Structure formats: structure tokens, C-alpha cells
Amino acid sequence: MPELPEIETILYNIKPYLIGKKIAYILVRNVNLRWLVSKEILNLHDELILNIKRKSKYLLLKLQYGWIMIHLGMSGSLRILFNDSTTITKHDHIDLVLHNHIILRYNDPRRFGCWLWYKKLSDSNLLSKIGIEPLSKNFNKQYLFIKTRNKNVSIKQLLIDNKIVAGIGNIYSNESLFIAGINPERSANSLNLKEIKLLINSIKHTLRNAIKYGGTTLRNFSNAYGIAGDFNQKLKVYGRKNKLCLLCKTSVINAKKQCQRMTYWCDVCQH
DNA sequence: ACACACTCCTGAATGC
DNA sequence: TGCATTCAGGAGTGTG
Numbered sequence A: 001m002p003e004l005p006e007i008e009t010i011l012y013n014i015k016p017y018l019i020g021k022k023i024a025y026i027l028v029r030n031v032n033l034r035w036l037v038s039k040e041i042l043n044l045h046d047e048l049i050l051n052i053k054r055k056s057k058y059l060l061l062k063l064q065y066g067w068i069m070i071h072l073g074m075s076g077s078l079r080i081l082f083n084d085s086t087t088i089t090k091h092d093h094i095d096l097v098l099h100n101h102i103i104l105r106y107n108d109p110r111r112f113g114c115w116l117w118y119k120k121l122s123d124s125n126l127l128s129k130i131g132i133e134p135l136s137k138n139f140n141k142q143y144l145f146i147k148t149r150n151k152n153v154s155i156k157q158l159l160i161d162n163k164i165v166a167g168i169g170n171i172y173s174n175e176s177l178f179i180a181g182i183n184p185e186r187s188a189n190s191l192n193l194k195e196i197k198l199l200i201n202s203i204k205h206t207l208r209n210a211i212k213y214g215g216t217t218l219r220n221f222s223n224a225y226g227i228a229g230d231f232n233q234k235l236k237v238y239g240r241k242n243k244l245c246l247l248c249k250t251s252v253i254n255a256k257k258q259c260q261r262m263t264y265w266c267d268v269c270q271h
Numbered sequence B: 001a002c003a004c005a006c007t008c009c010t011g012a013a014t015g016c
Numbered sequence C: 001t002g003c004a005t006t007c008a009g010g011a012g013t014g015t016g
Helices: A004-018 A141-148 A155-159 A170-180 A193-212
Strands: A022-028 A045-055 A058-063 A067-071 A077-081 A092-098 A103-107 A114-118 A254-258 A261-265
Touching: A004 A045, A004 A058, A004 A077, A004 A103, A004 A193, A141 A155, A141 A193, A155 A170, A170 A193, A170 A261
Parallel strands: none
Antiparallel strands: A022 A045, A022 A092, A045 A058, A058 A067, A067 A114, A077 A103, A092 A103, A254 A261
């Protein structure tokens, strides 16, 4: 389940192979992703890749005349392949083929991802709704304090809302709340400024640490070389239902569904 | 405006 | 062992 650190890992992997290189063509085997693959992408050829960046969980490829916006959804992955005779496996939906024969291959079993074309990024109504980046200076206690006032939703739910803060998914919201010692069921507006500050620091720490370890591999995340991330070994609560809390070592980890997502927490360590 | 449920999808895990 | 059911979740959309 790619969240911000996984996308950042992929970006780091693919950047050196793509920037300044020319796309020969893009082979789309299945246009039926979350939304149809843009027709501009199907017809694209001989375009130079000027830059690549990440915004929230989107990867943005800047070409000469527009942008390709890629989202990996829940199960998408990107691989760099050095040899075009590589066999196609199930769910290999898109190949971006460079003039030097290197391929960026997109695989997505659940097809919740997307490949969309925009002439200008401001044309994207998906991007325009996205909140600030959690690793930016703008994501600070003042910002989150203001955003949590008059919010009755749980703090867990607020953290995975991309309109508030971009790129934190289910895993990292659970982890950050555990590290901050805040109960995920607390309503967002019940947090005081001191707790907000603690939470901000925990989120930044968790995300930076996850990036450092190459992301979290649960089922099918791997980096652009097909190598799994190591952060799952560092997870403190996520997926640890009924297991002993690693911090207090007295209580077991609780699990319950909160707004369609699993939430994990320790009653002793999180208040 | 807000809170919540529903929806897309496949594969792994679980249940009988 | 085998078949059927459940679960996982990013995030836009629809409903009350």
C-alpha cells in the first residue's frame, strides 16, 4: 500500500534513469485503471522528460508539452527494466519505453491507480484539492491546531485526509499516533497545542524514518528494482493485533475498524 | 459544510 | 482438499 515514503522511494529510484531521457513510446496493455488512461498518453512519442517530482502520493513527470500524473492506488508498482525482452507478467498494464530501451513498467493488480495527462498541472482537479506536504515547514503545530478546531472526526481519520495533509495513509497514521502517545479515537478538536506539537514531530519522524528504510513492504510493495522495503520491521503497532505492545510490554495491541480502515493502538501507551 | 457509507478491484487469508 | 466468503485499503463520489 504505497504511501508517501513508498512513493518517495520509487521517485529516488527512477529519477536518474528518466530525467533528461527521451520517451520513444508508451505501450498501454490495459486502459482500464481507476480512470481510463488519458488518450494523450497512448499517442505520446519522442518526448523528453524534463523533470519528475512527487506531490502527495502522485508522481508527476514533466514533459515538454504537458505532465503525466501517476498514482499507484493500493497495489500499483513501478519497475525499471534494463532489457526489453523481459517477459510480461499478469497486470503489467503500462510500459514507458525510452529511446535507450530502458523501460518503466507499471503493474497494478487491483487497478486502483491512474495514468493521467495534463497540459498544465493547474488543470488537475485532483491536485488542486490536496493539502500541504507533511515534511514541509508549513506543516507545523499552528497549521494542524487550526485545522483540528471544530473537527469532530477522530484524529486518526483527520490524518489520512489528504485535503488536510497529503500522503499519510493508514499505516503511517497508526504509527505516528502510537509514537505521539495519542489515542486514535480521540476527536481531532480534543487535542491541545502540546499534543499537536508532539503529533507533528511524530509524523515527520515516522515518515523520514520510513523513507530511510526504503518504505514498508506488506504484500506487494517493492522499489523500482523489485526490492522490498525494510520499514515493516520497524512498525510498532500496525498489523500487531493481540500482540504485546513493544513499548509498555504489559498490554496487547487493540484493533478496530475506523471509517473503513483498520486502526491499531495500545490502551496503556496512548491516551 | 460536514460526516459517513459506498464504490472500484484482485489476491491472500480465513471459514466451513 | 476445495470451494465460498471475507478482508485489505486510496480516495473520489454520493447521501442525509
